[in-house]
Amino acid sequence: MLQGYNKQAIVVSETPLIHTGLQNVVDSHIKQMGLLHFSDVNSISYNELIRTSVVIVELGGDEQKLVNECETFYSLINQFREIHWIFLVSKNCFAKAVEWLMRPETTLLSTCESIDSVARAILLGSQKVERISDSLLTSEVEKGSEEEVHPLLTISEKQVLRLLGKGWGINQIAQLLKKSNKTISAQKHSAMRRLSLKTNADMYAWINSFQGLKELNLLSMYRDTEKWKNWVVN
Structure with a gap:
């Protein structure tokens, strides 16, 4: 310190x-x-x-x-x-x-x-x-x-990315939202195209950036997650 x-x-x-x-x-x-x-x-x-x-x-x-x-x-x-x-x-x-x-x-x-x-x-x-x-x-x-100004994500795309950011899988999201796996996957890939993200790694990096956390309203959840409790500076 x-x-x-x-x-x-x-x-x-x-x-x-x-x-x-x-x-x-x-x-x-x-x-x-x-x-x-x-x-x-x-x-x-x-x-x-x-x-x-x-x-x-x-x-x-x-x-x-x-x-x-x-x-x-x-x-x-x-x-x-x-x-x-x-x-x-x-x-x-x-x-x-x-x-x-x-x-x-x-x-x-x-x-x-x-x-x-x-x-x-x-x-x-x-x-x-x-x-x-x-x-x-x-x-x-x-x-x-x-610099490209990315179009705003739709409500459904934000919802899917937000759940992915909280650790949910495609199957779980589909069951929760009462939609097919195919629909959830399509909304995920549509959001990735809007944000010019090519891979899942890029997507999760964006979700965990300040920009992503702000847009998806995820910052407030960090207080209660093991991510913060176990975070160690390398």
Whole structure:
């Protein structure tokens, strides 16, 4: 455990499920650390920041909002160099995040990163984690076309993916929903096509990413699962 984890952490996000998921991480694995929740960086006081070890921020919004946020955090990073700043960054925010926020004190993680990866970044600290997640670097190297905006999943597709994410099999889902195995499989594969996922491994990686957990409303279930009780940092 790093020095300073008797202090507190701060999470800044407009997404309630991000707050829930990170609270579960802290409650399960960093019990001596308090977690303060803010939807807006401007609500954080100086006194709260000087007692803070880690700040986890979800970046997003339109271009002007993103620029304003980056300017604010750039200033704060310069003032509070002892804080480890972890930014959850979507692909379309990546270039701005690198331009404004890539510093020795910061880590950039994809919003599609798994909960485990975010928890590991908190526990290991800025000196031991990868500074930019591989998925962000890969998307930057391979860019050449605009990022696709995936169409929303249908209610049935979300329902199937949500149950798969909770450990149900195709047969069990079919019995629960009183549908045929063929229908459930078709809805699963339709959802995968919408999300451009080619394999079951890709599908489960997406389900267990922040993006997937948010869309499927699965973050809140982590408190009660063995996944959190048995989670160990490698």
